[in-house]
Amino acid sequence: FFHPQMKLQPNVGSDKSWIWGAQDFADEEVKSEIFCVKFTAPQFAQQFKEVFEKAIRGETIEAIPVCHSRSRCPRTCSRCHFDCCS
Numbered sequence: 001f002f003h004p005q006m007k008l009q010p011n012v013g014s015d016k017s018w019i020w021g022a023q024d025f026a027d028e029e030v031k032s033e034i035f036c037v038k039f040t041a042p043q044f045a046q047q048f049k050e051v052f053e054k055a056i057r058g059e060t061i062e063a064i065p066v067c068h069s070r071s072r073c074p075r076t077c078s079r080c081h082f083d084c085c086s
């Protein structure tokens with residue numbers, strides 16, 4: 001879930017990654033966590049930021065495709081630039 005108080009921040013020294021804090025419920029216990037996502041190119045990081053911020057504002061967002069080649073898991077898919085192995 002997205003919460004209006006979640007804020008993306010640039011990961012120090014990288015124009016391809018973002019960090020943000022959120023409450024994590026994955027283990028059925030609320031924990032404050034810091035999350036990070038890294039992309040293969042700055043333009044993909046920027047696209048992520050735009051979608052993330054739309055979600056925070058409660059705007060409708062288009063479906064984001066998942067890499068078509070996960071079963072083969074190349075380090076980085078040459079078609080969609082999704083880093084399958086991280």
